[in-house]
Amino acid sequence: MGKKKVILTILGLLVFAIVVPIVLNLWTEKPQTHIITLEAKKYGYSPSRIKVNKGDTIIFKPTSLDVTHGFLLDGYDLEFTIKQEGITFLKYSWEEDDGSVKIDWDKVDEIELLADRAGKFTFRCIHICGNLHPFMTGELIVLPNHQYFLAVSLSLWVLISLLLWFRYVPQKTLKNRPRIDLLKVFPWLDRLVKMRGFHFFVLLPNVIIFYLFIISSLWGSPVGNRNIAIIFVWILWWFALKAFFVPLGARLWCMICPLPAPAEWLSRRTLIGVRFLEKPFKRLHHKYLGLQWDWPKKMQNMWLQNIIFMIMISFGIILITRPVATASLFLLILGATLILALFFRRRVFCQFLCPVGGFLGNYSMASVTEIRAVDYEVCRKHKEKSCLVGSADGWGCTWNQYIGTMERNNYCGFCMECLKSCPKDNIGIFVQPFGSDKKMKGYDEMFNIIIMLVVAIAFSVTMLGPWSFIKDAANVTESGQVLNFIVYVAVLWTAALVIVPWIFIKFSGLSNRISGDQVETREIALQSSYALIPVGIFAWIAFSLPSVLVNYNYILSVLSDPLGLGWDIFGTANMAFQPFYPQWIPAIQGGLLLTGLYFGIDRGFKALEPVISDRVARAKAMIPPAVFAWVAVNVLLKLYMS
Amino acid sequence: MIKKSNLAFIAVVLIVFTLASLPAWAGTIIGSLTVKGLRSPKDVVVYISKGPVYKVDSPEARFAVDQKNLSFLPHVLVVPQGSTVHFPNNDKVGHNVFSLSRTQKFNLGNYGPGESKKIVFDKPGLVELRCDMHAEMSAYILVMKNPFFGITDKKGNFAIPDTGYLKGHGVTSVQELPAGKYTVRTWHEKLKSVKKTIVVPKSGEVVLKLKLKRGTPGSLYKR
Structure with missing residues (x-):
């Protein structure tokens, strides 16, 4: 296949990758009303994930099973305080004639929400309810989740396009680059x-x-x-x-x-x-x-x-x-x-x-x-x-x-x-260009890269996910769930040190086989693990970003009172909790993960150059690690966007 | 035998008396309002502040302020003067409903779940309810001089008289508002009251548009 043909195929695939999710999302369901008894408890909500169709109406009947909690829904103007026995205060705001914005709370029994925006929206506690308060979240998924489908579709496009590109188009080497x-x-x-x-x-x-x-x-x-x-x-x-x-x-x-x-x-x-x-x-x-x-x-x-x-x-x-x-x-x-x-x-x-x-x-x-x-x-x-x-x-x-x-x-x-x-x-x-040092020297480095990726996923599940039972297991000093903590740690260690590295080495063995068994599998495993460095960096940025966007007011707040002595140096000590455009977070995370996937596959392919000199064989060898990186990125896309 | 002329006379007299026994020619007030400083324009009371005084005589009428989950339900109840209001305790704990309002002072004492007490509200005006045992509980009863009031829906629409509301509480015989000049006022616990003078025609509707802002409401009726 010539370069022109490859470019046209890649462009055709891009159109396909964009159009397919759009067409699939045209499917609409008849609007329904969902009555949700929402129970808030340290540190999660039940149900923790609410799935509805666009146009559906949700009637929340909230109650707290322990202390006072809050509910702030990203992307929707909905905020309420939940107390025991179903006592709920709904927040609303208005602009006065002088331009100032005032707020008030209404005591209500139930709260109606018209789910008129599609996508994934996180709801989070707004009252400091304990140690893990910042991680008390739940998820509202309004279908069709076009952002998520588009991200998955584009991730497939990145994977296929790059592999096609490597296979059919000679690559420029990064050696002798201008410094x-x-x-x-x-x-x-x-x-x-x-x-x-x-x-x-x-x-x-x-x-x-x-x-x-x-x-x-x-x-x-x-x-x-x-x-x-x-x-x-x-x-x-x-x-x-x-x-x-x-x-x-x-x-x-x-x-x-x-x-x-x-x-x-x-x-x-x-x-x-x-x-x-x-x-x-x-x-x-x-x-x-x-x-x-x-x-x-x-x-x-x-x-x-x-x-x-x-x-x-x-x-x-x-x-x-x-x-x-x-x-x-x-x-x-x-x-x-x-x-x-x-x-x-x-x-x-x-x-x-x-x-x-x-x-x-x-x-x-x-x-x-x-x-x-x-x-x-x-x-x-x-x-x-x-x-x-x-x-x-x-x-x-x-x-x-x-x-x-x-x-x-x-x-x-x-x-x-x-x-x-x-x-x-x-x-x-x-x-130097991003991802230029490519020599991997030992399994210790490969394991470190895999550990980092597994921990990024594990932390995304534990801290950003809506599953309170996992938070309780990890939060052993407060929950006292020693057995669950042991299971949590065992899963984490087994995944990071045994299962995922083993799968990656198996993938590397497959790489070696399909590229003609030219070198030691170890060499391929080490060099192709480089692909997981850009993926890992962008995964960690995607993981850390919500913490900053959601909690930025705490940064300003503690600056005014750094020692917790009741100071208000900059007048920001008592800033209201107001996440910064949290509805953008899933889309930004999706964009970051796709960028990481692109750099991962591309730089991974270049990292294989010293061990497999033949371009076509190298392109074949890159298929398993690229698929591995794609799976890792899609696990995170699923967690962040779906 | 009755003469034809006498028969005609009787017919005229009957018609005159029938017409006279009907209420005066009457219209309806319909309207809508917008509010600034409230989540929704729902539950604003719009009423005739200066107008005829009618006591509602409807044995089927049933007004109640329930006590559930440490709350009074509804938070605002509008009743025509002379109505009996029941205070059932459907909560898990005991309550003690009382009022220190000038309109009507009372104290129902402590009573437990499943029990109910009642009070007749004879004097028009605002009654603020409290619970002696739970400081966060509060509610209002608006005792109206006549049934000529409306309560806004979610969109801020209302009609005077609000036959739907009254029939929903068992008030079956609702008089119509006689034609004439009236002052319409509003009441909501978080909105500044506004008033407007309107002329109700002998027939047909008068449409009223009101704009309300955040503030403290005035008293229901001037004393």
Whole structure:
């Protein structure tokens, strides 16, 4: 098939992908009236999912089985407060002559809603009812759910079109791409990052904020969404990490992460300067505090990070809703880094133990920024390797990376020391296309990528889904459902460490078979797992986005009262809960997941290039991992949009 | 035998008396209102504030304010002067209905589920109901001087007299509104009362459009 024919086929498929859901959605049902006895209970509604046809009328008869709850329906102007014995107050608002908007509540027995907008709409509790209040949601699905059908149809189109494209159209390689060195484009940036105090001064504000967060976690409001640490760390930071730091700046966060900073200062016995030794000690031109061991070679992988991450997310819902749990985690990490600094040199915690560092490394491979040598030949000829062992101007790489052979972002902490220590001025900060570093080095990395995808799905079910029994199982310290918690954790661990990796390896075996058994299945599994990095990044953005859009008022609210002392610094402490265009969330999530699917399949195909050089064989090999990515994306599409 | 002339006279007299015994030529008020500051224009009472005083004499009439789920139902009850209102307790707990309103003060005392008490409302005006045991419970009874009132539907439409409402409460004999000049007023607990003077024709309808805003209502009748 020629390129023109392929393009025409792809365009034809696009028309088909758009038209089919539209035609299917023309089917309409006769309007009906549904009487729904809506029971609200910590932390869910019964029924948790309400499915009606467009044009149907719903009559809600709400009641609370425990404390006062709320009901705010995205996309519809419907909000009410639910108390015990069916006492319900319906909110309404109006505009006065002077333009001001006033609100009032009517005591009602039932509430009528005409479902005149199709799609999926979340209803959520509006009164802080307990630890898991932010996750108390239910779903109204008004059929035909055209957005969802369109997203599924487009996901199929992305899958088929890309596979056709790979099969029939020769691909441009990303090798020898033009490189843009930001330090050359912006000379002020070059001067800035090479300043000795640069790292300290960008880190310092974060360290101060971090200690305030610990104080706030321990002595501030015990209510999660009234505590600045919970809001800023688990809502704002988590979203920013996935949506901005990693895709745009790789491990830029590691540069300003406050957790290992005290240990690093202690280990170096200086805040800004360089302690330079003329005569190297254990290959480095620096002497650190303590025993200065190197991390054992056998443990120089991600397995420990994977296990620690799994332990952390097993208690995820508790961690992100209890300030004291968040403070404990911070203090635990702080203590661990300080103790490790007495035994090991360099950033061993960040590199081999940090639960966040694992996926940060893998996901940074897709980042559009990289720190690399300008001319690798200069590095080869430079015998001192100052970037690795240090010089009078900069510390040797605290991540034990040699820039002269570094080809991935995984373990570059963006500390900028190599830029200072390099006497040849041969290191730059480059802009690269999204998803450029493609070398996968071991199963530890593949497992990390799969774990991240499974956890994104698991958290979407637990936190964003309407199923209160899963929330109760995960919320063991409050619900006391120990057995259910064990089942919850067992399912999570089995899925992340056994079932999904096993399926992926089986898919890779199939890839190998249909592409002619040219290489080891391991190679295909590792390289094709790269496809799940863009899928994972976009899945996590799609997962985190609702938290920000729905809870943005809490961000402004805790800013005015950071320690929960009743302050109102900016006049926003008592802002009413008002999600920001929540009705857009499913469509945005759909768009993000489709983007992730496109980049995943495309970059996955390119990542296979080093192991399968023949394009046609590679295109065939890409079918199973592409289908795997498509299934993962569709599981999330189903959760978010249907 | 009755003479033909006498027969004609009797016929004329009968016709005159029959006509005289009919109510005066009467019209109907229909209308609609829009409100600002209310979820729906439903349940606004529109009534003749200055007009004839009629006591409703309908033995079948049945007005009630129920007590259920710690609420009075309905929240606003409109009754013609002289009506008997029943207060059944259909809740799971006991209640104590009382009124401190100038129109009619009373206290029904504490009574349990399944029991009912009643009161005759003789004096026109507003009666605010409360429960001694549940501070959040409140309701209003509007005792009207005559049956010439209407209660708005979901869309804000009303008719005076509201025969549907009255017949629904067992008031079968509803007089018609005689032709004449009247003042129409509105009452709703969250809306500022408005009044308008209208002329009801001898026959046909008079159409009334009202605009209401959020505020405190005035008293039902000037004392």
